[in-house]
Amino acid sequence: MEFKVQLGPQHPALHEPISIRMTLDGEVIRDADLRLGYNHRGIEKLAESRTFIQNLYLTERICGICSFSHQTCYTQGVEKLMELVPAKRGLYIRTLVCELERVHSHLLWLGVAGQEAGFESFFMYTWRDREVVMDILDWISGNRVHYSMNTFGGVRRDIDEMQRKKILDTLGLLKQRTDYYLNLAASEPTFVGRLAGVGKLSRQQAIDLCAVGPTLRASGVPMDVRKDDPYAVYAEIPFEVATADSCDVLGRAVVRVKELIQSYNMIEFLLKNLPEGPFKVKAPRKVKPNEVYSRYEAPRGENVHYIKSNGSDKPERLKVRAPTLANYPATIAMLKNGFIADIPLIFAAIDPCICCAERLVQLEDARGGSSRVLSFSQLRAMANERAKNTDFTKREIAWPF
Amino acid sequence: MNPETMLETILREAQDKIREAALSAPRRIEVKAPRERLVELLAWLKQAFGLAHLGTISGVDLGESFEVLYHLSNADGTVTVRVQAPRSEPRIPSVCSVIPGAILYERELQDMFGLVVENIPDPRPLLLADDWPAGEYPLRKDWTFERPAEVIPGGK
Numbered sequence: 203m204e205f206k207v208q209l210g211p212q213h214p215a216l217h218e219p220i221s222i223r224m225t226l227d228g229e230v231i232r233d234a235d236l237r238l239g240y241n242h243r244g245i246e247k248l249a250e251s252r253t254f255i256q257n258l259y260l261t262e263r264i265c266g267i268c269s270f271s272h273q274t275c276y277t278q279g280v281e282k283l284m285e286l287v288p289a290k291r292g293l294y295i296r297t298l299v300c301e302l303e304r305v306h307s308h309l310l311w312l313g314v315a316g317q318e319a320g321f322e323s324f325f326m327y328t329w330r331d332r333e334v335v336m337d338i339l340d341w342i343s344g345n346r347v348h349y350s351m352n353t354f355g356g357v358r359r360d361i362d363e364m365q366r367k368k369i370l371d372t373l374g375l376l377k378q379r380t381d382y383y384l385n386l387a388a389s390e391p392t393f394v395g396r397l398a399g400v401g402k403l404s405r406q407q408a409i410d411l412c413a414v415g416p417t418l419r420a421s422g423v424p425m426d427v428r429k430d431d432p433y434a435v436y437a438e439i440p441f442e443v444a445t446a447d448s449c450d451v452l453g454r455a456v457v458r459v460k461e462l463i464q465s466y467n468m469i470e471f472l473l474k475n476l477p478e479g480p481f482k483v484k485a486p487r488k489v490k491p492n493e494v495y496s497r498y499e500a501p502r503g504e505n506v507h508y509i510k511s512n513g514s515d516k517p518e519r520l521k522v523r524a525p526t527l528a529n530y531p532a533t534i535a536m537l538k539n540g541f542i543a544d545i546p547l548i549f550a551a552i553d554p555c556i557c558c559a560e561r562l563v564q565l566e567d568a569r570g571g572s573s574r575v576l577s578f579s580q581l582r583a584m585a586n587e588r589a590k591n592t593d594f595t596k597r598e599i600a601w602p603f
Numbered sequence: 604m605n606p607e608t609m610l611e612t613i614l615r616e617a618q619d620k621i622r623e624a625a626l627s628a629p630r631r632i633e634v635k636a637p638r639e640r641l642v643e644l645l646a647w648l649k650q651a652f653g654l655a656h657l658g659t660i661s662g663v664d665l666g667e668s669f670e671v672l673y674h675l676s677n678a679d680g681t682v683t684v685r686v687q688a689p690r691s692e693p694r695i696p697s698v699c700s701v702i703p704g705a706i707l708y709e710r711e712l713q714d715m716f717g718l719v720v721e722n723i724p725d726p727r728p729l730l731l732a733d734d735w736p737a738g739e740y741p742l743r744k745d746w747t748f749e750r751p752a753e754v755i756p757g758g759k
Contacts, residue, residue, distance in 0.1 A: 239730035412657050412704030430678045508661040523659035531704050
């Protein structure tokens with residue numbers, strides 16, 4: 203018998219309100235359907251009535267974890283519209299914050315993956331180290347979440363010699379601990395066993411469903427905007443695109459750990475080669491009519507902003523596509539034919555996470571096709587009613603204690 | 604293949620499917636196409652250059668018509684295919700047969716601009732609330748939002 207179970211939209215364990223309705227056959231998920239829009243804030247419409255400068259702070263507030271990726275994507279696009287060449291030192295500092303953000307986001311993800319796999323101490327370790335990165339971001343920008351570092355033509359704050367030394371010193375600690383996690387993840391059989399083979403997404407599926415970021419790279423497609431379409435100073439920094447061929451959650455974890463190590467090397471390179479000079483240049487207030495398609499490799503994957511200007515100080519249109527939206531079709535493919543127990547892990551692997559079902563079940567009558575929502579007490583009453591009329595053939599068997 | 608060669612190939616081999624094509628910025632190619640040939644053009648681009656990754660579909664309200672932009676990327680650059688649909692007849696074909704990952708973007712277009720995507724595999728609303736009034740499309744330029752007057756419960 204098939205039945206449908208709804209997860210979300212509101213649940214204490216979800217960081218975002220999203221609803222998944224699954225068609226289950228026993229423990230196996232046959233089909234999954236997403237319902238979005240519970241957190242739709244109309245930012246694209248709002249951006250049309252704000253000036254370019256005001257939108258810097260609006261785009262930053264699209265996300266709480268990759269706030270800098272949205273702001274940078276928008277800033278780069280507007281700089282192209284303005285035909286502005288940003289200051290070199292400003293670009294280095296911008297790239298530095300980009301990579302620090304990636305480090306904190308990936309450490310956060312590793313912790314969540316550990317928790318979903320039942321490896322709680324891993325969660326404690328990585329989140330402790332994430333505090334170190336958050337502190338570095340606090341030293342640089344004065345903020346832990348919304349850094350507000352970008353401005354058209356560069357960044358808003360410079361970093362001094364003392365900060366540079368302090369970050370380089372702290373980086374050693376992070377590197378050492380990430381190496382330990384890499385060994386741990388590779389040699390801990392229960393952790394590997396839990397992640398391997400879960401949430402399969404073949405290479406062809408990943409390409410067809412337009413997946414992005416670590417989800418795509420773990421299916422063996424080396425697509426990374428930093429390499430394919432270099433922005434900021436990525437064309438000058440040596441780094442490798444991390445990929446994995448296992449096409450499962452384990453691969454996604456491996457890609458993220460590899461990216462962490464790449465990011466540390468990039469941060470070191472950026473700090474050691476920080477050019478002298480101004481960190482921002484003056485930008486015009488109005489923008490000529492034009493349009494731009496700006497791409498950015500956020501921690502979760504390719505982030506896209508399409509900006510159209512009309513000659514005023516406000517954009518005509520700002521279109522934002524966050525990486526998680528691009529990964530939803532792939533997530534549905536991963537959920538299909540998986541087990542209920544794997545839902546949190548599969549969902550966590552693209553980044554939002556879902557733990558357990560809420561106490562509201564939508565029952566769909568397999569014969570009639572009618573659906574209704576029942577409260578827990580009604581469901582209980584129904585179960586009691588059914589129990590009364592059921593013939594328990596084993597009723598005579600005595601309870602041994 | 605660099606973007607210049609890609610542009611030459613498009614101009615040479617896909618003449619019948621496009622209106623015009625040009626290089627708009629480094630690694631960015633702009634292609635204008637009639638909406639009737641859109642699916643064919645995307646299938647050709649996918650087969651010829653491996654342009655299978657659809658970044659997103661952007662809709663723009665131009666007043667008399669809607670412009671729909673398909674941003675396709677590969678390792679060499681981005682090709683933006685733009686089609687137009689008049690406001691009186693806002694219909695575009697679905698590209699899900701070529702790019703299955705386009706489904707959420709097409710549903711978003713239907714919600715936000717009231718464009719009718721023909722042959723879309725799943726036409727349900729995606730983002731707007733369940734009780735959203737029919738016929739209201741928030742990203743159209745003539746749609747404005749007025750904040751309702753604040754009423755304090757129990758207040759004067």
